[in-house]
Amino acid sequence: MPGTAESDAPKTRAERVLEQRRGLPDSPGVYVFKDAKNKVLYVGKAKSIKKRVGGHFSKSHVRGEADMLEQTDRIEFVATETETEALLSEQEFIRRLRPRFNIRLRDDKSYPFIAISLDEEYPRVYFTREKHRRNRAYFGPFSNAKKVRETLDLLGKVFQYRTCEGKEPGRLSGSPCLEYHINRCQAPCIDVITKEEYRENIDTIIAFLSGRYRQIERELTESMKLAAADQEFEAAAGFRNRLRAVRSLLERQRVANETVGTLDAIAVAAEGTDANAQVFQVRDGVLADRQSFYLENAAAHDESQVLEEFVLQYYASAMAIPPQVIIPRGLTPDPSLAAALSERRGGAVEVRSAERGDKRRILELAERNARLALDQDRLRHEHRRNRLRAVRSLLERQRISNEAVGTLDAIAVAVEDADANAQVFQVRDGVLSDRQSFYLLNEAGREVEDVAEEFILQYYASAMAIPTQLVVQRGVGEESALAEVLAQRRGGPVELRHAERGDKKRILDLAERNARLALDQDRLRNERRRTARIDALEGLQD
Structure with missing residues (x-):
């Protein structure tokens, strides 16, 4: 950093911080x-660095x-000029340094464009998920990859762009x-459409x-009339169908009078270290x-700061910023926010409430959507914690007191016809840290x-760590080089063993019961779906 507020290092951390605070400038x-x-x-950031930092240390936290x-x-x-x-x-420092106590999009994943x-x-x-190539237009970011693909599918139906790879x-x-x-597709590859028409x-x-819907309606209407006047009735029919599709889509999604114009409505909900932001474009x-974004709020900031x-x-990566951003009443962001967005x-x-x-x-x-999304997310996390507590409690009740289980993965597989389920119980220092369930296809009808051996190889191909010990069902790995392959991947020995007694046997038995139960439940759901489809078809025939 170009500036540092510090003098001779005092003896304690508090004294060092106080000395540095005294040297901070009273400027932006x-x-x-x-x-x-x-x-x-x-x-x-602050209008006065000295006063803002002092506020961190003087108020209740x-x-x-x-x-x-x-x-x-x-x-x-x-120090800055303004x-x-x-x-x-x-925001540039946050993007580059990724500090823990600033607001961050959860998982820091690459959002789609x-x-x-x-x-x-x-x-x-x-x-x-990238936007670094020159001379390319990007729209986003979007919070849901499925919605992006649905949008592309709609654009393909209405506007018929090419999907083939390559420049030509x-x-x-x-x-x-x-x-x-x-x-x-309008087949530019065989000159059904000219380069100018495709452009x-x-x-x-x-x-x-870009949301210029009224412009699209005007242009399609004009193109339809011109084609009809030139007696190009097939082309006119194509413009008419496209116009109908666009109008139908817009009417289904219309939420306000056209005079509302173009804006983003942004709301946040924060509770503890969790937060959610909703953007209605x-x-x-x-x-x-x-769009819905889950946020990490490690410092438990209030909703205005979130x-x-x-x-x-959000607007650092967004391709376009609307002329108006609507925010909730009672939230008072810094006045410089509108100036910063205007500059970008x-x-x-205009940043204002409605x-x-x-x-x-x-x-x-x-x-309402922000609050609901936050409540649902917290509820999901609580359900996961409760399920894990229940499994841990069951394991504790079955534990033989003086046996040190240590660190291991217990893996069990259940197979029936072309369906299979695998359960992975991860035990770390004698504590069940996680349980994972995987539905598998077994179309070849293997044993x-x-x-189990194929699943284990696939699972640990992407796992971040391989434990020193795997507890598996009898017969798994006995006639193969499974242990040697895992040891090579781990860079150290891996013991593949079949537990005969004690806690390890009880953990494996629990994994086997869960695999069988999950497989039976999955097959029952599939059978109900098939029955429902058959009933629906019979109803149509009647």
Whole structure:
């Protein structure tokens, strides 16, 4: 960091931090809390670094922030000219340093985008998790990969773009693919459509993904009328069908009058170290997308701070920022937030609450969804913890007191016809740390031993760690080099054994019972589905 507020190191951590606080400037900038190992704990921004840092240490703290301050051993800063510059710098530091106590998207996964390869003569429209290639248009990020693929499927039906790989369209055979014959592609590979016409189609897709729906309706209507005037009735019918499809989609998703225009309604719900953010994207009065993001809130920030940090992170990767962002009443983000978004957009951005009308109704819907998503997520986590406690309790009741189980994985497989289930009980230092269930296909009708050996090889091909001991069913690995293969992957010996008595035998028996029970339940569900489909078909015949 360019600036550091410190003098001769005092004897205690508290004295060192106090000395550094005294040297902080009374000006805009970014400050960084670090621990004794020089690891970044938190990045913040302020109109006055000195006053903001002092506020951290003077007010009463929730547990998360108290933990952060107890670990803080060093305070660094970067002074900026304006508060807006500090806000943008803060987000760059958060993105690069990934501090634990800042708001973060849970799992830090790469969110999906829709990309358009404008650097190719006949651009492709495709799914991606990267957005670094030049001369390509990206739309997103989206929180749900399934919804992205559904959007691409819809675009293919309505606008018929090419899906073939490579810069040039078509196949080596020179004949069009199935997509052309089912009206999902306009076959630029055999010149059914010209380069200019295909580009116009891509421009329409870009307008659709950008939310310019009224523009699309006007252009399709005009193209239909021009084609009809030129007596190109087949082309006119194509534009008419496309116009109907677009209007039908928009009417189903219309949530407000067109005068509402284009905006994002953003709401957050926070409880303890968990938070959820909802983004409702409204374009020309149509709900273009709804996205849900689960957030890590290790410092237990209030909802105003969660909202501010999320908005900046979200629009740092978003391809477009709307002219208006609606936020809940009572949340007061820093005034520099609108200035920072305006600078990124290259135009004015208004950040405000909605008092009445359609905008208020959309925001209330986002608020309800945020709270519901957070409650459901916390409930799922609680259910997982309860299931794990129940299994641990059962294991404890079956434990033989003086036997040290140690660290191992107990793996059991149940097989019936073409179905199979595998259970993995992970025991660490004598404690059941996790239980995993896997449904398997056994179309070749192999024996339990063969299915178990193939599953074990696949499971530990992706597992982060292989324990020194595997407890398996009798017959598994006896006539194969399974133990040697696992030892080679682990880089150390792996013992493959069959437990005859004691805790290890009881753990394996429990895994076997769970595998059989899971397999029976799965087959029962499948049988009910088949019966329901047969009843439905018979009802149609009647």
